[in-house]
Amino acid sequence: MDYLLFVVFPYSCLVIFLIGSIYRYKNRPFTVSSLSSQFLEGKKLFLASQLFHWGLFVLFFGHLIAFLFPASVIIWSEKPVRLLILETTAFVFGLSAFFGLVLLIYRRLTDRRVQMVTNKMDFVVFIVLLVQIISGLLVAYTSRWGSAWFSTFLTPYLRSIFIFDPQIDAISSVTSLSLKIHVVSAFAIIGIIPFTRFMHFLVYPIDYAWRSYQQVMWNWNRKGIRTSKAHRVGPKSKNN
Amino acid sequence: MDIRSQVSMVFHLDKCIGCHTCSIACKNVWTDRKGAEYMWWNNVETKPGTGYPTKWEDQEIYKGGWEKNGNSVSLKGAGKLRGLKNIFHNPHLPVLDDYYEPWTYKYEDLFTAPEGDDQPTARPVSLVTGEHMDVKAGPNWDDDLGGSPDYARKDVNFKDLSASEQEVMFQLERMTFFYLPRICNHCLNPACVASCPSGAIYKRGEDGVVLINQQVCRAWRMCVTACPYKKSYYNWHTGKSEKCILCYPRLESGQAPACMHQCVGRIRYLGVMLYDADKIQEAASVNEDELVDAQLGIYLDPFDPEVIKEARKNGIADSTIEAAQKSPVYKFVKEWKIALPLHPEFRTLPNLFYVPALMPGMATVKDGVYEESNTQFLWGGINNDRLPIKYLANLFTAGNTDKIVEVLKRLMAVRWHRRQTTVGDVEQGIVDMAMGEVKMAADTADAIFRLTSLATFDERFVIPPAHREESIEMLESTADVKGSTGFGFKETPKRGW
Numbered sequence: 130m131d132y133l134l135f136v137v138f139p140y141s142c143l144v145i146f147l148i149g150s151i152y153r154y155k156n157r158p159f160t161v162s163s164l165s166s167q168f169l170e171g172k173k174l175f176l177a178s179q180l181f182h183w184g185l186f187v188l189f190f191g192h193l194i195a196f197l198f199p200a201s202v203i204i205w206s207e208k209p210v211r212l213l214i215l216e217t218t219a220f221v222f223g224l225s226a227f228f229g230l231v232l233l234i235y236r237r238l239t240d241r242r243v244q245m246v247t248n249k250m251d252f253v254v255f256i257v258l259l260v261q262i263i264s265g266l267l268v269a270y271t272s273r274w275g276s277a278w279f280s281t282f283l284t285p286y287l288r289s290i291f292i293f294d295p296q297i298d299a300i301s302s303v304t305s306l307s308l309k310i311h312v313v314s315a316f317a318i319i320g321i322i323p324f325t326r327f328m329h330f331l332v333y334p335i336d337y338a339w340r341s342y343q344q345v346m347w348n349w350n351r352k353g354i355r356t357s358k359a360h361r362v363g364p365k366s367k368n369n
Numbered sequence: 370m371d372i373r374s375q376v377s378m379v380f381h382l383d384k385c386i387g388c389h390t391c392s393i394a395c396k397n398v399w400t401d402r403k404g405a406e407y408m409w410w411n412n413v414e415t416k417p418g419t420g421y422p423t424k425w426e427d428q429e430i431y432k433g434g435w436e437k438n439g440n441s442v443s444l445k446g447a448g449k450l451r452g453l454k455n456i457f458h459n460p461h462l463p464v465l466d467d468y469y470e471p472w473t474y475k476y477e478d479l480f481t482a483p484e485g486d487d488q489p490t491a492r493p494v495s496l497v498t499g500e501h502m503d504v505k506a507g508p509n510w511d512d513d514l515g516g517s518p519d520y521a522r523k524d525v526n527f528k529d530l531s532a533s534e535q536e537v538m539f540q541l542e543r544m545t546f547f548y549l550p551r552i553c554n555h556c557l558n559p560a561c562v563a564s565c566p567s568g569a570i571y572k573r574g575e576d577g578v579v580l581i582n583q584q585v586c587r588a589w590r591m592c593v594t595a596c597p598y599k600k601s602y603y604n605w606h607t608g609k610s611e612k613c614i615l616c617y618p619r620l621e622s623g624q625a626p627a628c629m630h631q632c633v634g635r636i637r638y639l640g641v642m643l644y645d646a647d648k649i650q651e652a653a654s655v656n657e658d659e660l661v662d663a664q665l666g667i668y669l670d671p672f673d674p675e676v677i678k679e680a681r682k683n684g685i686a687d688s689t690i691e692a693a694q695k696s697p698v699y700k701f702v703k704e705w706k707i708a709l710p711l712h713p714e715f716r717t718l719p720n721l722f723y724v725p726a727l728m729p730g731m732a733t734v735k736d737g738v739y740e741e742s743n744t745q746f747l748w749g750g751i752n753n754d755r756l757p758i759k760y761l762a763n764l765f766t767a768g769n770t771d772k773i774v775e776v777l778k779r780l781m782a783v784r785w786h787r788r789q790t791t792v793g794d795v796e797q798g799i800v801d802m803a804m805g806e807v808k809m810a811a812d813t814a815d816a817i818f819r820l821t822s823l824a825t826f827d828e829r830f831v832i833p834p835a836h837r838e839e840s841i842e843m844l845e846s847t848a849d850v851k852g853s854t855g856f857g858f859k860e861t862p863k864r865g866w
C-alpha cells in the first residue's frame with residue numbers, strides 16, 4: 130500500500146505533469162492561463178485572492194528551501210526562539226492561504242456571474258487545495274516543530290524520489306496520518322496541473338522584469354523587401 | 370534616425386453625425402461573440418459626457434497611460450514592479466459594471482406567450498448570466514445627452530473650469546454637444562504593450578498595428594488597466610484580452626477597415642505616416658504644453674530626399690513611401706495643421722487625430738435669433754464658442770489653449786474663404802485678414818475644403834500595399850491550407866479549465 134502511495138503514485142503524477150504540461154503548452158497555448166474572473170467580480174476577490182496567493186507563495190518557497198537546503202533550516206532552528214519564529218510565520222501564512230481559499234470558494238459558489246465561468250475542474254482544484262492546506266495546518270499543529278524533524282522523515286524520502294532510487298522506509302515509519310495525506314495530495318496537485326487552472330503558475334511572467342517595455346515585431350525581412358522590384362501590382366480591390 | 374511607417378488616421382468631427390454605423394460595422398465583423406458582447410472596439414461618445422467605460426478619461430480612477438518622471442516616462446498604474454506585485458489582483462481594473470452588462474431580449478416569448486389580456490413582451494436577459502435583468506446602462510447610454518446632470522456634467526474634462534464657467538455653458542440656450550468616435554489609437558508609445566507581463570502584445574513593424582497574441586496572453590489584464598483610452602478589453606469567456614486590430618486582414622488586402630469603410634459621414638481618413646522611432650521617448654517626456662508639438666515633430670516629411678534615403682535603408686518599401694506621400698493624414702496633421710491627437714497628456718503618442726468640431730459650438734442663438742459670427746468680429750465665434758476653449762484644450766491639446774485656438778482659426782479661415790468663393794457676401798478684406806493671420810494660401814484652403822467635403826474613397830484611404838509575398842502573418846502558404854479550415858487561429862475559443 131505504502132509502495133503504491135509513495136512510489137507509484139508520485140512517479141505517475143510527475144510523468145503526467147511533465148508530459149501533460151509540455152503538451153498543453155506546446156499544442157494548446159490558448160488555454161494556458163488561469164481563467165480570471167476579476168472582470169466579473171472584483172471586490173470580494175481582492176482580499177480572498179491576496180490572502181490565498183501570498184500565503185501559498187511564501188509557503189511554496191519555504192518548502193522549496195527546506196527541501197533543497199535542509200541544513201540551513203536545521204541550523205536556523207537550533208535556537209528555540211528562532212524555531213518558534215519560523216514555525217509561527219509559516220503557520221500564519223498557512224492560515225492566510227486557508228482563509229483566502231475559503232473566501233474564494235464562497236465567492237465562486239455564490240456569485241452568479243462568476244458561476245458562469247466555473248467548471249468541474251475548478252472544484253477538483255478546490256478540493257485538493259483544501260485537503261492540502263488543512264492537512265498542512267494539522268501537521269504543523271499536531272506534529273509540532275516540523276522544521277526540526279522534517280530532515281529525518283521527509284528529506285530522505287523526497288531525495289530518493291528525485292534521484293530515481295525510491296526509499297520509502299522513512300516515510301512509512303511516520304505515524305501521522307495528516308502528514309501522509311499532505312505528501313500524497315502534494316503529488317496529486319502536481320499531477321493535475323496540466324488539467325486545471327494550476328497551469329498558470331508555470332507561466333508566471335518573470336521575464337517581464339528584464340525585457341524592454343516596448344515590443345516591435347517585423348513580419349517582413351526588412352532588408353529583403355527593398356529588392357522586391359518584381360513586386361507585381363495586381364488589380365486593385367473594388368472598394369466603392 | 371530609425372524610420373518606420375505607421376498607418377494613422379484622421380477623424381473629422383465636424384462631419385460626424387453620431388449614427389453609430391461604424392460601431393455596428395465593427396461589432397458585426399469582430400465582436401459578436403460570447404465574452405465580447407460588451408466590447409465596442411469602435412464606440413461613439415457624446416461630448417460633453419462620461420463616455421464608455423464610464424469616466425474612462427479619469428486616470429485618477431483607472432491609472433492608465435504614462436506619467437512624466439524626470440526626463441522619461443513611467444507607467445501610471447502598471448509597470449514591472451507594480452505589474453508583478455499586483456499580479457494576484459489588479460487593483461485598478463475596470464469591471465463589467467464600469468462598461469455595462471450586455472443583454473438581449475427573449476424574443477421567443479412574443480410567440481409562445483399564452484393568450485391573455487396583455488400584449489406579450491420580450492424581456493431583457495443578461496448575456497452573461499442568462500437571467501432577467503433591468504437594463505441600467507449601455508455602450509452609448511449618454512447618447513445626445515449633452516447637458517444632462519448625470520453624464521455631461523460629470524465629464525472629466527471640466528476639471529479646471531470654474532463653477533461659474535460651467536454654469537454658463539450649461540445654460541439651456543447655450544447647451545451643445547458633439548460626437549467623438551473612438552477606436553484604438555495604435556500608439557507609438559503604447560502603454561498596453563509596455564504593461565503586458567507575458568509579452569503578448571506587440572506593435573507590427575511594417576504598419577504599426579498593435580495586436581495581442583491570443584496564444585501568449587495569460588489573462589493578467591494589465592493592458593486593460595494601462596491603456597488610458599480603455600481600448601483593450603478582457604474577454605471573460607475566453608480569459609484573453611482583445612482589442613481593435615485595425616482590421617489588419619482587410620488592410621493587407623487593400624481594403625479600408627470596416628468602421629471607416631462604413632462611415633456614413635465620411636469623416637474618416639487613413640494613411641501612412643513616416644516617423645523617427647529614435648525620438649519616441651523624447652517626445653513622450655516633454656512638458657504638457659509642448660506635447661502636441663513634440664509628437665507632431667516625430668512625423669517626417671515623406672518628400673524629403675534624406676528621409677526617403679533613410680527609409681529605404683530601413684527596409685521601407687517604395688510603395689509604402691509613395692503611400693506616405695499621398696497620405697491624407699499627413700496633409701491634415703502636418704501640412705495643414707488642423708488635426709490633433711486625443712488626450713496627448715496620456716503620453717502614448719496616439720496615431721488617431723481629430724479635426725476638432727467647429728460647429729455646433731460656434732453658432733449661437735440670441736433672443737431667439739440665430740447669430741453667426743459677423744464681420745467686425747473675425748474670430749468672434751471662436752471666442753464665444755458654446756464649448757469653452759479650455760474644455761476643448763483639455764481634450765485635444767493637454768490644456769494648451771493657444772494650440773486649439775490656432776487650429777480653430779485655421780478651420781474658420783477655410784470657412785471665410787469658401788464663403789467668399791461660393792456665396793460672395795463677405796468683404797474680400799475680411800477674408801484676406803483671416804487668411805493672413807493664419808498664414809494660409811487660397812489654394813491650401815481649397816485643398817482642405819476638397820479633402821473635407823468632396824474626397825473620393827481612394828483619396829480618403831491610401832492604404833500601402835501589404836507585400837503579402839514578403840510577410841509571414843500575412844503569408845501562410847495558401848497551398849498548404851487549401852481545403853482545410855483556413856488561416857490563422859483555428860482553435861475553438863472555448864475554455865474548460
Ligand code: SF4
Pocket residue numbers: 552553554555556559560561562579595596597598599600601612717
Ligand atoms: S490606444 Fe490603448 S490599446 Fe491602443 S495602442 Fe494605445 S495604449 Fe494600446
Ligand code: SF4
Pocket residue numbers: 384385386387388389390391392413548550631632633634635636
Ligand atoms: S459612422 Fe461615421 S458619421 Fe456615423 S457615428 Fe461613426 S464616425 Fe460618426
